[in-house]
Amino acid sequence: MDRDPEFEMASGWRGPSADPHDEQLGDNIEPTTPDSADTYDAVLVGEPYDGAVIGSPGAREGPAAIRDALAGVKTHHFDAGPIRAIGDLGTVDIPTGASVSDVQAAVRAATETVHEQETIPIFLGGDNSLTYPNAGPLLDREETVGVVSLDAHLDCRAVRGEPSSGAPYRQLWEAGLDEMAVLGARHFETSTVYAEYLREQGGEVVTAEEVGDDPVEATDRAxxxxxxxxxxxxxxxxxxxxxxxPGVSAPTPGGITTRELFRLVRLLASVDRLAGFEVVETAPPLCPDGRTADAAARTVAHVLSVLGGEPA
Amino acid sequence: MDRDPEFEMASGWRGPSADPHDEQLGDNIEPTTPDSADTYDAVLVGEPYDGAVIGSPGAREGPAAIRDALAGVKTHHFDAGPIRAIGDLGTVDIPTGASVSDVQAAVRAATETVHEQETIPIFLGGDNSLTYPNAGPLLDREETVGVVSLDAHLDCRAVRGEPSSGAPYRQLWEAGLDEMAVLGARHFETSTVYAEYLREQGGEVVTAEEVGDDPVEATDRAxxxxxxxxxxxxxxxxxxxxxxxPGVSAPTPGGITTRELFRLVRLLASVDRLAGFEVVETAPPLCPDGRTADAAARTVAHVLSVLGGEPA
Amino acid sequence: MDRDPEFEMASGWRGPSADPHDEQLGDNIEPTTPDSADTYDAVLVGEPYDGAVIGSPGAREGPAAIRDALAGVKTHHFDAGPIRAIGDLGTVDIPTGASVSDVQAAVRAATETVHEQETIPIFLGGDNSLTYPNAGPLLDREETVGVVSLDAHLDCRAVRGEPSSGAPYRQLWEAGLDEMAVLGARHFETSTVYAEYLREQGGEVVTAEEVGDDPVEATDRAxxxxxxxxxxxxxxxxxxxxxxxPGVSAPTPGGITTRELFRLVRLLASVDRLAGFEVVETAPPLCPDGRTADAAARTVAHVLSVLGGEPA
Amino acid sequence: MDRDPEFEMASGWRGPSADPHDEQLGDNIEPTTPDSADTYDAVLVGEPYDGAVIGSPGAREGPAAIRDALAGVKTHHFDAGPIRAIGDLGTVDIPTGASVSDVQAAVRAATETVHEQETIPIFLGGDNSLTYPNAGPLLDREETVGVVSLDAHLDCRAVRGEPSSGAPYRQLWEAGLDEMAVLGARHFETSTVYAEYLREQGGEVVTAEEVGDDPVEATDRAxxxxxxxxxxxxxxxxxxxxxxxPGVSAPTPGGITTRELFRLVRLLASVDRLAGFEVVETAPPLCPDGRTADAAARTVAHVLSVLGGEPA
Amino acid sequence: MDRDPEFEMASGWRGPSADPHDEQLGDNIEPTTPDSADTYDAVLVGEPYDGAVIGSPGAREGPAAIRDALAGVKTHHFDAGPIRAIGDLGTVDIPTGASVSDVQAAVRAATETVHEQETIPIFLGGDNSLTYPNAGPLLDREETVGVVSLDAHLDCRAVRGEPSSGAPYRQLWEAGLDEMAVLGARHFETSTVYAEYLREQGGEVVTAEEVGDDPVEATDRAxxxxxxxxxxxxxxxxxxxxxxxPGVSAPTPGGITTRELFRLVRLLASVDRLAGFEVVETAPPLCPDGRTADAAARTVAHVLSVLGGEPA
Amino acid sequence: MDRDPEFEMASGWRGPSADPHDEQLGDNIEPTTPDSADTYDAVLVGEPYDGAVIGSPGAREGPAAIRDALAGVKTHHFDAGPIRAIGDLGTVDIPTGASVSDVQAAVRAATETVHEQETIPIFLGGDNSLTYPNAGPLLDREETVGVVSLDAHLDCRAVRGEPSSGAPYRQLWEAGLDEMAVLGARHFETSTVYAEYLREQGGEVVTAEEVGDDPVEATDRAxxxxxxxxxxxxxxxxxxxxxxxPGVSAPTPGGITTRELFRLVRLLASVDRLAGFEVVETAPPLCPDGRTADAAARTVAHVLSVLGGEPA
Ligand SMILES: [Mn+2]
Ligand SMILES: [Mn+2]
Ligand SMILES: [Mn+2]
Ligand SMILES: [Mn+2]
Ligand SMILES: [Mn+2]
Ligand SMILES: [Mn+2]
Ligand SMILES: [Mn+2]
Ligand SMILES: [Mn+2]
Ligand SMILES: [Mn+2]
Ligand SMILES: [Mn+2]
Ligand SMILES: [Mn+2]
Ligand SMILES: [Mn+2]
Structure with a gap:
């Protein structure tokens, strides 16, 4: 099996259980290559980069920590049954010390290959500037493309010089994005000019407060x-x-619970037109007890239980 | 007053308040013996043991920390009024360095005596392997016996060699348990074979997600x-x-809130056929700020406000 | 501009953003004096004092930490639009080493001046004993005065010797308070005699549990x-x-979420007869990651988005 | 046995050991009264007060934490043998909410009684403002009185209004102190005017650096x-x-080690003319893992091994 | 290569470096079997057990954490040059849930095989009760056997029922140990009866204070x-x-520095008659930032730089 | 006073003291420009950049945290007297999102201007890759140039692609550095090839162990x-x-104490031929209690007490 030069192989897929009856997610992850990715309903892609973070960095260590936590998670969802085999493309090779735009370009070279396959890529970030190369290749298609962004922030900052992790959706809108909804946004975390910018583009904002009132209705609105x-x-x-x-560059109160997040991603992953998924901004050094990576890993597991769950 | 040789006396029941108008739970706890236990609606039993934990240990320090927190809690529940006098049987003598099955046997010698009294024992663990000796004596009765287990996990692992804290319900089923419901279970925390095992026994699983949707209905289902x-x-x-x-051997996201837990235990403690209650797996060394023991103590207080609350 | 001798000037109103499009709350805070305070819909008043705390101290550092967090918050509320200019009266001069009653008297000298202005004072505490001088001057008016207190505790302790942070409402009742509701109270945190005292005065208690069931109805009841x-x-x-x-002198489980608190204060701040607002008991040394001050700051921001929000 | 009204009884002198061969310091502490204090070579006095701290408070919880740690320490010093019985006068009653000077006066009423006895009082603080009432009564004697202060700071601030924890030695000098040495002082922690003040009084400063070079010579110099x-x-x-x-109001680098401190206090406690000893500024809420109180407790134990050690 | 059934294979020997010029210790570790162990100057043996700890447990996670830290350490000692290839026997199979004496017997079955080889075993604990089976097989030899124990405690407790981690040297003395020195012992951590017991056996105690005065002389005395x-x-x-x-069951002040420990073990490892080495009591769950395991790993590295260092 | 476009003005130079007799370092810092820098014996330069760190980032927040701590330090050194006025050039403007080599070039444009002045620049990093632009301009002079690097590591890695924070001395050697000594280096932290590289260049290595044995002799050797x-x-x-x-990208045991570091930098700063000084790698997000920045600030203060101390 030849490996793609842009990816380093993932390793260490092995949960900590010693009980031979246990089936952990690590047992069902199979290393694969872009060429064979369409064998799987979904493939994992690691992106260890945080050079575009404005606040406290650390997200570069996100993919390793999420993988560690994911390896030990059991495959069983009570309603959907066990998660089937999932492919793993390894880790995108990030050029060391390069500028943000050069990193975005290098990552995009890798993600373009991935999006060509008949499978759902699941990107493990890394900071939010990676959204631009992760979703960008979809804009080259002839059909319309939209994003649902679960984020405390709108991330539509104007780019001055190099792009930051607060600007990916500005970059995508400028590259031809058709529609967008932000789900879970917090008051007092985005400036008025950027809130207005997003509304002018036709973007929708569903607040964390509204998710709390009714998660299903909030998702429907998005x-x-x-x-x-x-x-x-x-x-x-x-x-x-x-x-x-707590392990993010700027933790904010008034947010959604893990229970709500898991429900939201299951609802969103059930949509037929899903073309890609990512979880970004997990910064393990900022979270001594690992709860942030644990939550990120289970977010991915809930998505996989829809995409790669036991067929009915 | 003669003491039972299997129990060491509890001490330090004294809350930190200096206000003479305060009535703290510590003021209403009275040392008692198995022989006199039926004077009380409920009696406390400490079980400082964590030798059967697979993950991070520490639950052996649970009983002391829960008692400390409980001593300082005020007796007043706004709806049920103050908690009346409660008995305290002290701490079960755990044989040092013994095997898990020997510890279970030793604990069971003590719990059998307790279950013979007309009172509700409230066991303060200690790890989940204690559930087997805590509930086990009930299975010797002629009537049917069931358990409602509030746990992120199903704890029905097959026993290989010595039992672990992940196996008490397997032990109970094999000893004749009639029915069981798990309330608050999390997806991806139990392997498929064990979920299937529980369903084959007729067990019910109510997830944490379902508790969040409607705590009262979830309890009714259990x-x-x-x-x-x-x-x-x-x-x-x-x-x-x-x-x-955070102070448990394996904290997991997507769980229930303390507010929900307090409601659930009040609903469950109101059931006439209640024969025993326990709170297990509180591991103080894993929780520097003490919030886990604080929550466990108030869980017990809510149960006591039903069992030993002011008569209407 | 002459300064009032009882206030020290606030400084450091400057958020950390480097994006020129950002509008942070720090940009819209204008130093003012009691004489000019009625130019603003609301004015901030810092009160760095914690000498009356019974448990762990630290609230004296609350005003500085809340201001720091507030400076960096964006002004934009998605529904109410940006917060307009707000006045800042600086920090009340607390006599060092004085007794609690002397401090209350000194603070009251300052708050009386503030309440004479046509503006809503927003006090940043400091411990809960400050409520007495903060709300006290209102009792000199001819009309009736009531308080809605969002607190885990009833804070109606009998005063023995010097008042404590657990006694401000006893002091207010004795000084002529007409009505009171506690919103978010926790079971087992107040002794029976004090719960009875409050009921005898006609006070209402809405528990945290009831807030969780329906925040809007709970507020209506209060x-x-x-x-x-x-x-x-x-x-x-x-x-x-x-x-x-976690950064309070006695954190307790079973409480309300930040999302609920923000909604509650918006509902309460919308009431026409509002005469003053305070946030007390934020103790930064007890909260290494700053989440308590972050929550307190956003609580204030939500109030400001009602009081000083963009006119419709 | 009648109790002095100014003291509350100490309780909980009981170490955690379960080995019957263990002799812990808690076993050898005997409650006593000022009248009987001269039965003991040394007596403990708790002083839970931190109202004079300028930085982060918390030292009011020092006496309880030091006592807890001291209770579990073994009595055995390898060279001096076991510590004999020690008296415990309990806790000085601190008036709640009083001004600093009123607290100093109230404490002094209690310490005067203690200094009248033929025993060495060991004060467990509490903040450094207590040094004034702790050492003050000695100045009423006809002979000369000096202090060796182990402190990062000189604590000779001018008193403006109420005294603070940075001013006790200024108060003592003004009350007639004859000589003083500061041992372990840090550069850049005291302002020039105060360093000059101390030198003008004839005070000696031995820096932490000099202690590190040769602890015995540094003590001799003091x-x-x-x-x-x-x-x-x-x-x-x-x-x-x-x-x-870390559990002090202002931790500073460049300080001495616990090993050095233990040696220093043993050398100082061996001086015949010793009339009193104190350990102040231990603030448990600022030290989650308890290492500061552990160090303070062993500092006291080393002193006791000289004062109340096994006779040769 | 056949594996011994008592050992599980070590895995994950791979440091985090991405620089191809780096030589990390993980690169030079080679899995081996008891039969081939004498190919190496030293072999590693993991012992994940903490069932005999009296205080806070966690040492069962020590071997994995030490191995992780050791994998990333560079091989280079400035004076001794790079560490050569080292063998790794993997992890001793600890019977789950067994009594302490049964675990000691099971471990001893494995260590006897190891001691038969011409190599120096380096045991990675696990708790201090493992010292008995680790050193025990040496007592079967005809020559005399002695131990130098670097420990804050003497660990000579009388065994009541099952042995604890405070008793291994009592067990060894009773099994025929000839001589012993404790290096780094702390005052007030061992009771008089046990200090006397050790002296009666002819054991030597060198305190941490004496190590601080002169590490080389202290080692010579031992x-x-x-x-x-x-x-x-x-x-x-x-x-x-x-x-x-901080990551030990009972951290105590007044101890030695890492710099001193590294020197001490290099001096001790240079002694010709060395027959075995262990590092025990590293409890990762009690040490959030990993510094304890980092120190334990470098302790092992310093030993290896003597045993398996570049030949002169 | 015109400002240089490459620098942003430093702000917030104001210590927390309220005592008018206090002289804090913040009071003696004066904003200046490159043109006027030679008015001062030393000038501060902030460099908030950590894009070249291989391990955990965070050093970008170093300059702000060091300045905060420095502002509150008193000016008084017991032996050298108070620090005189110091200039502050503010913060070098770091291009956002640029590659490491572009950042190094941009920083060097600023540092060249600084080195032209007759003053000693004191650079506050930022990561260790800044050493290349900080010291680099000196190599353009005709005289010989050497570095004493206090570092656990040798930082002589070969540059592959972009330079990292582990490579600055390789870059300097290749640009013409004449001599170098590393003071405080740790065993097992640098690979053999790099240790050999440094020796081939004629570089000297003095280990942390040797600093501990005799700090003055170690400095002399360097x-x-x-x-x-x-x-x-x-x-x-x-x-x-x-x-x-603890607040560095890779904390390692076996290092020097703050007391030793302060002595070392005072000795080094007293050397006539001193041309520049820097403190790098302070990463506040990795150090919740701020002790790393506190130590870095006092390191700078000790240097200033030599360079800008009171004239004898
Ligand atoms: Mn984002
Ligand atoms: Mn965000
Ligand atoms: Mn369980
Ligand atoms: Mn569980
Ligand atoms: Mn309150
Ligand atoms: Mn409260
Ligand atoms: Mn002091
Ligand atoms: Mn001090
Ligand atoms: Mn030991
Ligand atoms: Mn030990
Ligand atoms: Mn470096
Ligand atoms: Mn370094």
Whole structure:
């Protein structure tokens, strides 16, 4: 099996259980290559980069920590049954010390290959600037493309010089994005000019407060605003409340619970037109007890239980 | 007053308040013996043992920390009024360095005496392997026996060699348990074979997600599945979300809140056929700020406000 | 511009953003004096004092930490639009080493001046004993005065010797308070005699559990019980669950979430008869990651988005 | 046995050991009264007060934490043999909410009684403002009085209004102190005017750096500067390096090690003219893992091994 | 290559470096079997057990954490040059849930095989009760056997029922140990009866204070007291000061520094008659930032730089 | 006063003291420009960049945290007297998102201007890759140039692609550095090939162990190896032991104490040929209690007490 030069092989897929009856997610992950990726309903892609973070960094260690936590998770969802085999493309090779735009370009070279396959890529970030190369290749398609972004922030900052992790959706809108909804946004975390910018583009904002009132209705509202042919779903783990995800560059209160996040991603992953998924901004050095990576890993597991769950 | 040789006396029941108008739970706890236990609606039993834990240990320090927190809690529940006098049988003498099955046998010698009294024992663990000796004596009765287990996990592992804290319900089923419901279970925390095992026995699983949707209905579903003559209620404190109970051997996100847990135990403690209650897996060394023991103590207080509350 | 001798000037109102498009709350805070305070819909008043705390101290550092967090918050509320200019009266000069009653008297000299202005004072505590001088001057008015207190505790202790942070409402009742509701109170945190005292005065208790069931209805119940001409709203940040606000002298589980608190204060701040607001008991040294001050700051921001929000 | 009304009884002198061969310090502490104090070579006095702290408070919880740690320490010093019985006068009753000077006066009423006895009082603080009432009564004697202060700071601030924990030695000098040496002082922690003040009084400064070079010679230098009839020794636990004592209001690097501190106090306690000893500024809420109180407790144990050690 | 059934294979020997010029210890570790162990100057043996700990447990996770830290350490010692290839026997299979004496017997079955080889075993604990089976097989030899124990404690407790981690040297003395020295012992950590017991056996105690005065002389004194044919060296990592090794069941101040420990073990490892080495009591769950395991790993590296260093 | 476009003005130079007799370093810092820098014996330069760190990042927040701590330090050194006025050039403008080599070039444009002045620049990093632009301009002079680097590591890695924080001295050697000594280096932290590289260049290595044996002699050995016309002194704060400086990308045990570091930098700063000084690698997000920045700030204060101390 030849490996793609842009990827380093993932290793260490092995949960800590000693009980031979246990089936852990690590047991069902199979290393694969872009060429064979379509054998799987979904493939994992690691992106260890945080050079575009404005606040406290650390997200570069996210993919390793999420993989560690994911390896030990059991495959069983009580309603959907066990998660089937999943492919793993390894880790995108990030050029060391390069500028943000050069990193975005290098990552995009890898993600383009991935999006060509008939499978759902699940990107493990890394900071939010990776959303641009992760979702960008979809914009080259002829059909319409939309994003549902679960984030405390709108991330539509104007780019001055190099792009930052607060700007990926500005970059995507400028590259031709058709529709977008932000789910779980917090008041007082985005400036008025950027809130207005997003509304002018036709973007929808569903607040964390509204998710708390009725998670299903909130998701419906987001999906109603993004009726595009292809749907990309992004989870900035800071959409979680500061108590649930302290390991992000700027934890904020008033956020959603892990229980709500898991429900939201299951609802979103069930949408037919899903073309890609990512979880970004998990910064393990900022979270001594590991709860942020634990939450990120189970977010991925809930998505996999829809994409790669036991067929009915 | 003669003491039972299997128990060491509890001490230090004295809350920190200096206000003479305060009535703290510590003021209403009275040392007692198995012989006089039926003077009280409920009696406390400490079980400082964690030798059967697979993950991080520490639960052996649970009883002392829960008692400390409980001593300082005020007796007043706004709806049920103050908690009346409660008996305290002290601490079960755990043989040092013994095997898990020998410890289970030694603990069971003590719990058998307790269950013979007309009172509700409230066991303060200690790890979840204690559930077997805590509930086990009930299975010797002629009537049917069921358990409602509030736990993130199903704890039905097959026993290989010595039993672990992940196996008590397997031990109970094999000893004749009639019915069981798990309330607050988390997806991806139990392997498929064990989920199937429990379903084959007729056990019911109510997830943490379902508790969040409607705590009262979730409890009703659990109780409807356990219509036995005697009901044992077990709280593995890891049923709480990882944010609320970091001091457990394996904290997991997606769990229930303390507010929900307090409501659940009040509903369950109101059931006539209640024959025993326990709170297990509180591991103080894993929780520097003490919030896990604080939550466990108030869980017990809510139960006491039903069992030993002011008569209407 | 002459300064009042009782206030020290606030400084450091400057958020950390480097994006020129950002509008942070720090940009819209304008130093002012009691004489000019009525130019603003609301004015901030810092009160760095914790000499009356019975448990762990630290609230004296609350005002500085809340201001720091507030400076960096964006002004934009998705529904109410940006917060307009707000006045800042600086910090009340607390006599060092004085007795609690002397401090209360000294603070009251300053708050009387503030309440004479046509503006809503927003006090940043400091411990809960400050509520007495903060709300006290309202009792000199001819109309009726009530308080809605968001607190885990009732804070109606009998005063023995010097008053403590557990006694401000006893002091207010004795000084002529007409009505009061406690919103978010926790079971087992107040002794029976004090719960009875409050009921005898006609006070209303709405528990945290009831807030969780329906925040809007819970607030309505509190407001229905306080139909006075003037309304003072107090937030003891320990009304939050222990997970959300570890930085208080006695964190307790079973509390409300930040999402609920933000909604509650918006509802309360919308009441016409509002005469003053405070947030007390934020103790930064007890909260290494700053989440308690972050929550307190956003509580203030939500109030400001009602009081000083963009006119419709 | 009648109790002095100014003292509350100490309780909980009981170490955690379960080995019947263990002799812990808690076993050898005997409650006593001022009248019977001269039965003991040394008596303990708790002083839970921190109202004069300028930085982060918490020292009010020092006496309880030091006692807890001391209870579990074994009595055995390898060279001096076991510590004999020690008296315990309990806790000085601190007036709640009083001004600093009123607290100093109230404490002094109690310490005067203690100093009248033929025993060495060991004060467990509490903040450094207590040094004034702790050592003050000695100045009423006809002989000369000196202090060796182990402190990162000189604590000679001018008193403006109420005294603070940075001013006790200014108060003592003004009340007639004859000589003083500061041992373990840090550069850049005291302003020039105060360093000059101390030198003008004839005070000696031995830096932490010099202690590191040769602890015995450093102690000799301090003692040579304080050749008074009576010697009072004060340990502000912040004399320790910030790594060893994080639980103080202002931890500073460049300090002495616990190993050095233990040697220093043994040397100082061996001086015949010793008239009193104190350890102040231990603030448990600022030290989650308890290492500061552990160090303070063993500091006291080393002193006791000289004062109340096995006779040769 | 056949594996011994008592050992599980070690895995994950791979440091985190991405620089191809780096030589990390993980690169030079080679899995081996008891039969081939004499190919190596030293072999590693993992012992994940903490069932005999009286205080806070966690040492069962020590071997994995030490191995992780060791994998990333560079091989280069500035004076001794790079460490050569080292063998790794993997992890001793600990019977789950067994009594302490059964575990000691099971471990001894494995260590006997290891001691038969011409190599120096380096045991990675696990708790201090493992010293008995680790050093025990040496007592079957005809020559004399002695131990130098670097420990804050003497660990000579009388065994009541099952042995604890405070009793291994009592067990060894009773099994025929000839001589022993404790290096780094702390005052007030061992009761008089046990200090006397050790002296009666002819054991030597060199305190941490004496190590601080002159590490080389202190080591010489320990070695002078243990002039046996075979020398076993044990490091209980709690010999380090509480600041350097918080991750032990009972951290104590007044201890030695890492710099001193590294020197001590290099001196001891240079002794010809060395027959075995261990590092015990590293408890990762009690040390969030990993510094204890980091120190334990480098302790092993310093030993290896003597045993398996580049030949001169 | 015109400002240089490459610098942003430093702000917030104001210590927390309220005592008018206090002289804090913040009071003596005066904003200046490159043109006027030679008015001062030393000038501060902030460099908030950590894009070249291989391990955990965070050093970008170093300059702000060091300045905060420095502002509150008193000016008084017991032997050298108070520090005189110091200039502050503010913060070098770091291009956002640029590659490491572009950042190094941009920083160098600023540092060249600084080195042209007759003053000693004191650079506050930032990561260790900044050493290349900080010291680089000195190599353009005609005289010889040497560096004494206080670092746990040798930082001579070969540059592959972009330079990292482990490579600055390789870059300097390749640009013409004449001599170099590393003071405080740790065993097992640098690979053999790099240790050999440094020796081939004629570099000297003095280990942390040797510093512990005799700090003055160790410094002498370093200075004897660097007898160049100009001397640049660099402190990577990870030269401190892991207990004293946890806030670095890779804390390691066996390091030097703060007391030793302060002595070392005073000795080095007293050398006539000193041409520049830096302290790098302080990463505040990795150090919750701020002790690393506290140590870095006092390191700078000790240097200033030599360079800008009171004239004799
Ligand atoms: Mn975000
Ligand atoms: Mn984002
Ligand atoms: Mn569980
Ligand atoms: Mn369980
Ligand atoms: Mn409260
Ligand atoms: Mn309150
Ligand atoms: Mn001090
Ligand atoms: Mn002091
Ligand atoms: Mn030990
Ligand atoms: Mn030991
Ligand atoms: Mn370094
Ligand atoms: Mn470096």
């Amino acid at each position: 999906l109603a605003a993004v009726e595009t042919d292809h749907l990309y779903v992004s989870v900035d783990i800071d959409v979680l409340d500061a108590t649930a995800a | 109780l409807a599945a356990v219509e036995t003559d005697h009901l044992y209620v077990s709280v593995d404190i890891d049923v709480l979300d990882a944010t609320a109970a | 407001l229905a019980a306080v139909e006075t001409d003037h309304l003072y709203v107090s937030v003891d940040i320990d009304v939050l669950d222990a997970t959300a606000a | 003692l040579a500067a304080v050749e008074t009839d009576h010697l009072y020794v004060s340990v502000d636990i912040d004399v320790l390096d910030a790594t060893a004592a | 070695l002078a007291a243990v002039e046996t044919d075979h020398l076993y060296v044990s490091v209980d990592i709690d010999v380090l000061d509480a600041t350097a090794a | 200075l004897a190896a660097v007898e160049t016309d100009h001397l640049y002194v660099s402190v990577d704060i990870d030269v401190l032991d892991a207990t004293a400086a």
